[in-house]
Amino acid sequence: TNIHLTATVLEDEETHRLIYQNSQQNHDQIIQAEGNNNFVVRYGIDATKLQDSLSLTSEEAEESSSSLLSLSSQQPQQQQLLLFDRIIFNFPHWRGKSNNRYNRELLKDFFVNAAQSICEDGGEIHVALCDGQGGNEAENMIEWKQSWKASMYAAEAGLVIKKLEPFGEPRYDLSSHRGTDRAFFVGNEPVNYVFMLPTNENTTTNNNNE
Secondary structure (H helix, E strand, C coil), X not given: CCCCEEEECCCCHHHXXXXXXXXXXXXXXXXXXXXXXXXXXXXXXXXXXXXXXXXXXXXXXXXXXXXXXXXXXXXXXXXXXXXXXXXEEECCCCCCCCCHHHHHHHHHHHHHHHHCCECCCCCEEEXXXXXXXXXXXXXXXXXXXXXXXXXXXXXXXXXXXXXXXXXXXXXXXXXECCCCCCECCCCCCCEEEEEECCCHHHHHXXXXXX
């Protein structure tokens, strides 16, 4: 199977092993997936600083080609970025229960970096959010103001919504409260937001509608 997958976590490997009891098991399942030699796991990756976290020198990129989808040749000093066909961020969340301002900042910073880390041709950014968090389901201004305003921050980063769809994993329990080995409830109707870079077709359509 010609699929290149890079699974990432925020914690360094040692910390991740200490906190999450299934850390080693999940790591091994990814690395040893049958028929896939292009799966890697990387630790210490900050989703709001993807360019810094995933930057590779030319030599490192060659050695890590299993996780490579495409390389930008425009980086100075032979510093190259991994560009992905798809970036998936499931249920991002700041510490605590009611930190909407910080959650908005998290999404804003993520979109800015992720928009520069996907392929221009067909690249997608998937963000799974609990029902109501994203804001597109808001039925009034109060609900919108209380949401994380995902589409607005994505637009500020130069992205457009491709589609919204049900997350589709009702028993999903792989997202945990940071620093604790305890999954959180993602709600009854989690939503997967799919964003992309605008195409010439999008731009032409928008200009014709102005």
